[in-house]
Amino acid sequence: MLWRWHFFAGLFCLPFVIVLCVTGSLYLFKPQIETWLDRDIDRAVAEGPPRSVSAQRDAALSAVPGGHFLALEMPARKRQATRVLVAHGADVTRVYIDPVTLRVMARRDEQTRFERLVFRLHGQLLIGNPGSAIMEMVASWTLVLIVTGLMLWWPRRPGVGGTVLPRLGAKGRVFWRDLHAVGGMWISLALILFLVSGLPWSFVWGSSFSAVERRIGRLVSVQDWEIGAVPIAATLSGHATMPGMDMEAGAQPALPRPAISRPAISRSVISRAAISRAEMSGAAMRPEGLDAVYETARHLAFPAPVLVTPPVGEGEAWHIRSDTQNRPERIEASVTAQGQVIHITRFAEKSLTDRLIGYGVAFHEGHLFGVLNLFLNLCVALLLTLASMAALMLWLRRRRPGHLDAPGASPRRIGWGALAVMGVMGGLLPELGISLLLLALAGRFLGPRFSALRQKG
Structure with missing residues (x-):
């Protein structure tokens, strides 16, 4: 079940994540690029x-x-x-x-101007608020990707190779698996901070958050x-x-x-x-x-x-x-x-809210603690790109021509703990909550029809 959720979340997020890595890396050096231009x-x-x-x-x-x-x-x-x-x-x-x-x-x-185009591509895909909503959906599902990925990575045997350090000398699937799993583990915490600190910019979450803060009088x-x-x-x-x-x-x-x-x-x-x-x-x-x-x-x-x-x-x-x-x-x-x-x-x-968001935005843009922040953000973007490409290679090597070959659905019911986690994440991230509800309804009412069609074929 974890693998299936991780697979479909990755399939949706992968193209957008690579765009975020490239445009985010460029925006890190906005002052230097502007001066050069x-x-x-x-x-x-x-x-x-x-x-x-x-x-x-x-x-x-x-x-x-x-x-x-x-x-x-x-x-x-x-x-x-x-x-x-x-x-x-x-x-x-x-x-x-x-x-x-x-x-x-x-x-x-x-x-x-170049920096504005990069900024709008990074957060809005150059299409305005619809693009902002799409990127917010990507951020929400990337959090699902991180949570499921960490649970799949969780060590089941002692040892450093393949858990803490990638086995670079390995070949084939083991090499790509280590590059994806270990690289993803190392960047997971920083990536969560990036995603959360970027939410105030998004159209749906940012508008809702700002409206709530104004209503209770804290964002003065x-x-x-x-x-x-x-x-x-x-x-x-x-x-x-x-x-x-x-x-x-x-x-x-x-x-x-x-x-x-x-x-x-x-x-x-x-x-x-x-x-x-x-x-x-x-x-x-x-x-x-x-x-x-x-x-x-x-x-x-x-x-x-x-x-x-x-x-x-x-x-x-x-x-x-x-x-x-x-x-x-x-x-x-x-x-x-x-x-x-x-x-x-x-x-x-x-206000405290303004300061927390200010710290988050400065960290997100790589300028909170000088050159070290720039270096950290650049490393995260590079490792995330490598982990994404490794995931693509793993899928292409396993996939049969003409087939999606997604992990099979689990016959077991989802436990109450998993439902509680999904409920909390869906409440904090409205687009994730809505999409989870739509997926649940689609599985409940459309799933049997697709199963019948596959059996008939």
């Missing part, structure tokens, strides 16, 4: 004293007709193009400005992670809504005013109110005070990358925030147009 732009920056930041912003806005200023990314190095994020409709363009000559060096659609800040597919223009809005909410232009979202943590770029859900106010007000497109706020940001020296975002309404504060991938180091400040700091929000001041 932009290297020619940054090298072409002219020598000399930079112009005012407001002039750089205006140069970027002039390059995007009808655009509205969303944010400015502060240069992380001395000689680097200034990145200005400009909204036009529901899209966002990243404009690269030479800070010395004010020359527009490049324009790139934020949603089609705007979530610092993206739930499902999110319009890119939403990510720099000062107010966020829950998935599925549709705010009218000019409506004020009911969120706690003090110490609200704005979402990082690509980490929230859109509030159309802020963008609509910017479209209706010419002053909101180029609010005064950017130069003073930028100078304050330089003195604060938050961990890079640092975004400077304008106020979403007249008389409201500017915001300076760190979007570093090591989320426990993220920090944000509310600043007046004259550059005076009103309030600073640190990671340690967030």
